[in-house]
Amino acid sequence: MKKLSVIVTCTDRKMFVPPPALRVSSLPTGTVSSRLGTWTDRIHAETHRTPLSGLYKGEHWLQAHAVVDAAARAGFTAELWVVSAGLGLQPVTASFPTYAATFNAGHEDSVAPTGVDRRLWWRELQERMGTSTLAELGSRGPMLLVLSEVYGSVLTTELRELGQAGTDALLVGGTEDISGVQRVPANGSLRKALGGTLTGLNARMAVSWLAHCEDGVLTSPATTESWTRWVERSAHRETYNRTPMTDAEVKDFIRASAAEQPGVSRTRLHRLLRESGRACEQKRFANLYSETMGER
Template sequence: MRQLSLVVTCTDRKITTPDPDLRVQTLPEGDVDHRVSVWTARIDRADDHLPLNRLYKGEHWVQVGALIERARQAGFTPELWVVSAGLGLQPALATAPSYAAALSPRHADSVASTSEERIRWWARLQAARGAARLQDLAKRGPVLLVLSEVYATALNAELCALGEAGDDVLLVGGDRDVTGIQRVPANRALRRALGGTLTSLNVRMAISWLEHCSPAGRLTSSDTTAAWTRWAESVRSPERYDRTPMSDEAVRAFIRVQTEQHPEYSRTRLHRLLRESGRACEQKRFAMLYAQTMGA
């Protein structure tokens, strides 16, 4: 059977409570490099390590277990890797103490407040503690990644390198298309068919993809792609929301805050983010307010 590297994000739910020193929110003020240095020193001297595949818990992690089993059933030999804001890229059999670190900007233990700082945090953390880079996994065989938008943004440099190095790579989720990587964007319209919450949607989509894989075939074969696409189109059920209307000033404030946190986000993506938060602003009106706010 072909080896398949499965790359998933960690979860903030752990089976034990982290010590205060192992919460990013307790790091001293300073630049990213200094904070990473302090953080890795704390991780290195911590006790009570557990294998990562036993450290995490919750719906997301339960579905990761199902993903591994489905990969076996599809004819692969899966090896699980974890993308962790506190540990870098690690095999799931590696050990670590319980910790609290997140790339998500609104998390209490977020590693940084801006996209640029999150990118730098990841690069410095990988240099200090990472067991491998994404592009290294291409040497082992096909790679299946399940990443949220914020994690994919921080890992974009490694994703681009993986796209150059690999020839059978699938990304479920992510924030943009990457040359050399086949991408299946997150799709809320599949949630009814797949079940569960948004927390595990990307993993459930990856499981579904493997269910459509030809035994011993390529992960990204044209047959698998066509079969999964037909299935997704047949079961999609767009979610509808009772969104809350917003004043012009509230929309402008949203744009200012989000562009400061995510300077790389396009207008279209910001509009989608607003709508996903349960608020309403018609597309043409949002475009006008965006132009006024950004001076475009």
């Protein structure tokens, strides 16, 4: 069977509580490079390690494994990789200590407050710790990437390099179209057809795409056409008599959703809340988000 590299974002939910030293919030102030140097030294010094396949938990991670199973049914031998703000790009067979790091700008364990610094952190993290790059994986065979908005933004440079490599590559989610990489944007109107919550939507979309791949070519015209026809039949624009929420309920939603989806944007969180049938006016949500996550 043809090899397929499956790349997914990590999740804030982990099986073990990180020690204080392996929380980004514990790093001293300084430049991105100096803070990253301290971080990688701490990661390397920690002796208690777990295979990444057993480190993460939650719906997103369960659905990541469902993508691997769907790839096998489509005739691929899938290898699962994780994009991590604390570890770089790693195969899930690799072992690392539990940690707390995210690209979410408002999170207490955010690696950097700005997009420029987050991309700098990622580039230097990859140089110090990354096992591979997207382009290197692409040279080995087709690739399926399931990325959140913020992670897609941070990886823009690597995605563009992948696009230039001429690899058969599909991006589900992300934040923008990349030349040479076929993209399927997140589509909330498919939630009813796919089931589950919006947290696992991108991964469920990837599973569905693979179900339409019957010719062994990930982004073939036949697969694309089959998927497009299914979307046209299945998309359901949900309308709600939305339930009002208290400030405390909105804050609880923000904390829980941000933990499930590291790096998710405020706009995306508000959309998730509304699509779940609950109500919070946009300006009020922005203020509560700032109070909860510290984004200014």
